[in-house]
Amino acid sequence: MTDIVVVEPFETSSHMLMSQVGNVRFGNTTCTYTNEDELIDLIGDADAVVTTSRGRYTPKVICAAKKLKIIAKCGALPNNVDLNAATKCGIPVTWTPGSNAVSVAEHALTIILSLIKKLPQTMQGLKQGEWHSEDKKAEELTNKIVGIVGFGQAGYHLSKLLTPYNVRILCFDPYINKDKVLSAGAEPVDLDTLLSSCDIVSLHCHMCEETFHLIDKGSLQKMKNNAFLINTGRGQLIDESALEIALKEKWIAGAGLDVFETEPAKKDNPLFQLDNILITPHMAGWTHEALIREARGASEEVIRVLKGEAPLNAANPEYTKYK
Incomplete structure (x- = not known):
């Protein structure tokens, strides 16, 4: 019987779509599977794996799963999977692009509004018996300059959500066609211009060697002293x-x-x-609707591959078995 493992189950009814091509079993919801041996014990005999961003798929883990035909990641690009090792073992690694873009964009907008309206500070003050005060005076989003770093689907959706606020939107993304940026009502600029000009900077780019610590000491010193930095990316x-x-x-x-x-x-x-920071526990894409889209998208990729068909969204494009 074909063995399919959902390492971190979160939308079991959608995962059960895969029962048409094999037996579906679930990992322990209390375990993060960051330990190699724990993960190997779980997926060592699996034909297919569905995962999130928590487990670490090192060369040791991938090579130990001798029967593995696909690693299907729910959500963003699989930075937790060693793509070189997977490719060498003939394993496509898929993801579900855009599945949580609306949720992430909405969360970013929620954080932006909460910060400029000083909701965390005023709520805490009210609980302590304070009323509104000069130091907690809020601002309007309308007519602000907003910078979006990374104009993929989440960044694009944020630009659309910002439209009613009559903001000026600057965008930095060297890999996106300028016409797409302009058609969304945004202005393509270089990163330094964006950082020095914007009242709000929202990060929506993928994590890679090029973007590691994209915002460092030098970047922060270029920003306006009344600006807010938002990160719902990585x-x-x-x-x-x-x-x-x-x-x-x-x-x-x-x-x-x-x-x-x-x-x-x-x-x-x-x-x-x-006291000048708002924090949430990596929940921007953790909505009911987005999780259904992620689980269904990953499950459908598993079904395709186990039927001998090509995956739609492989993160290792050099993998040639299905070309």
């Missing part, structure tokens, strides 16, 4: 130690983070002690 896009200094010394007005350099984020993260 934690390693920002150098957190530099951000801590920037927030403490008021280089920028504040930040809103849904993602962190180390996840799950630890409660002793020094950023959590600051």
Whole structure:
């Protein structure tokens, strides 16, 4: 019997679509599977694996799963999977592009509005008996300049959500056609121009060698001192130690983070002690609707591959078996 493992189950009814091509079993929801031996014990005999971003698919893990025909990642590009090892073993690694784009864009907008309206500070003050005060005066989003770094599907959807606020939108993405940016009502600019011009900077780019610590000390010093930095992309896009200094010394007005350099984020993260930051636990794409789309998309890729068909969204394009 074909063995299909859902390592971190979260939408079981959608995962059960795969029962038409094999037996579906689920991992332990309390385990992160960051330990190689734990993951090997779970998927060692599997023909197909469905995963999120938590488990670490190292060469050791991939090579130990001798029967594996596909690793189907739910959500964004599979940075937790060694693509070279998978390709050498003849295993396509798929993902579900755009499945959580609307949810992420909505979350980014929610953080933006919460920060400029000073909701975290005023809520905490009210609980302590304070009323509104001069130091907690809010701002309007209307007529602000918003910078979007990374104009994939989430960045694009954010630009559409911002339209009613009559904001000026600047965009930095060297890999997106300028006509697409302009047609969305945004202006393509270089990163330095965006950082120095914008009241709000929202990160929506993929994590790779090129984007690691894209926002570092130098980047933060280029931003306006009344600007807000938002990250719903990947934690390693920002150098957190530099951000801590920037927030403490008021280089920028504040930040809103849904993602962190180390996840799950630890409660002793020094950023959590600051009062000019809004934090959420990597939940921007964690909506009912997005999770259904992710689970269905990953499950459909498994079904295709186990039927001998080509996957639609392979992250390792050099893999040639289905070409």
